Amino acid sequence: MAYTLYIHLISDPPLLLDVDELPAITDNLIIGRNPRTRDGKDYGNVLPEVTTVMFPLARISFIELMPTDDEPTLLPFRD
Secondary structure (H helix, E strand, O other): OOEEEEEEEOOOOOEEEEEOOOOOOOOOEEEEEEEEOOOOOEOOOOOOOOOEEEEEHHHEEEEEEOOOOOOOOOOOOOO
């Protein structure tokens, strides 16, 4: 299953990144495809023709997992 991560880099703007699997606790890097801004534009710090990037986890402050259309929506239950 592919995931979309919203990566918050230290001293750089955040970016969206597609990954095949979530990073494990033993990983030192995140390898992803299709780096872009949240609105879908090219990420300014990466050349437009680049499709795969690697970021060391030491440069990342935190990661958000973006929701997908495949995930079921849970509705609150009330009595």
